[in-house]
Amino acid sequence: MMKDSPPRRPAMPPIGPIKVALFLVCLLPLAHLVQAGLTDALGANPIEAITHATGDWTLRFLLITLAVTPLRRLTGAHWLLRLRRMLGLFAFFYASLHFTTYIWLDQFFDLQGIAKDVLKRPFITVGFAAFVLLIPLAATSNSFAIRRLGGRKWQSLHRSVYAIAILGVTHYWWLVKKDISEPLLYGSILAGLLGIRAWWREVERRKQLAGEYMPKAKLGRKVIQIVPK
């Protein structure tokens, strides 16, 4: 974990108050939605408006969560890591609202219709898969689970968030009728966030390969062991 820490270490800000403030900020999209619902400001198709808003915020929180590690590495503000769990859980929170909206308001518990949708509509299939894959991550997002699974196992499980984010953007991409400008924006940001990880990993790999100081016997093993943050 500490291997690639930049030398600079900004002073640790008060994490407690920051967490409380962040929690409230993360609830703002929901508050806005509830307010719009109560004041008839959701437009002519309120169910669609709720579906889109909760879906948008799921994607946004996924991207924000994925931005924590690069941001931390670029700024040296390691305390950011302590906000990541909350951000990830908010992604799951909005995903749950999105899913509930679909099941309840959109399909009205028409299980047959839902099953047909999940199997036949690719955009629903990938969205559903993304949601299902988020559940174990949310369920293991506590210190107890980390201890029980062990850090490495836990980490590899939580790397599935990369796939989940790709599925999420694909879900949006396949949904739109023609104008893909917004899915393209989400896709580009995600590509950037994943790309920077791949780049760092590659740099690390080359550094190690070039490292003549490393005992030859250990080299092969070392290369495989390297994991990106």
Next chain:
Amino acid sequence: MLIRRPADIAPSEITPRALFEDRRRFLQTLSGGAVAGAALWAGFPSTARAAPQKLAPLTPSPFNVKEDKTPYKAVTTYNNFYEFGTDKEDPAANAGVMATRPWTVKVEGLVGKPRSFDIDEILKLAPLEERIYRLRCVEAWSMVIPWVGFPLAALLKQVEPQGSAKYVEFISHYDPKIMLRRPVLDWPYREGLRLDEAMHPLTLLTVGLYGEVLPNQNGAPVRIVVPWKYGFKSAKSIVTIRLVEREPVSSWTQANAAEYGFYSNVNPNVDHPRWTQSKERRIGEFSKRPTLMFNGYADQVARLYQGMDLQKYY
């Protein structure tokens, strides 16, 4: 002697009771009845809109559906008119800048008497009727809209289609100065019908809705409405009508032929590749309703497609 008549209240100013109550029910369902007061308040129609020009007199039509009309506000704020933006609220926000006078519609191609019609001529070409039609969007939502217009056939007869004319192409207005420049679709928007579809008495050359001239976002000053086809087949803000021999390629078909075919008849049995068409959400209603074959106009139009494989000619 002057007799003071009571002020006319346009039917559009009155929210039908059923819808009013429906909205309450929707909100109550959402909140378990906790916000009945807020819902009551939310149910009042907006009074903040300029009075558009009335169209009168209107002949009632035998084709009117008896279902509750979608409120004026929803009809005029939830639109697909991509030239003015791809979000539903965009056209209402952006289309106001389009000048709809003067406006001419060129009718050309395989006709005996090609000519241009001024919009004021069109308004007087045939008696204006109120036609309350279902509108089914390809995105699986629907409305019931009281359009004002007359059969497109009345206009086409004036130009005397030639025997070789088999199809009609509609070209919409496109002005990059006020409309979307991104090539979301191939502008100008083009649509088409078979000549017999275009001549069908249900196909309406439309100049108004709710007894008033069309708001810009609904395709002012003149559009067509083909109620048994998905909404995108009904071209808006038309500037050219061209009679041709070969099936024209519409902007949507050009964009994605696998999803948007030439016919695009409303058909609950032929799904869009990415979503089902068996059900639809009527705007203002909570539960989905089953989609009807030819949008409920099968009695009038099914014969046009006799012997055709509708899975193939979607």
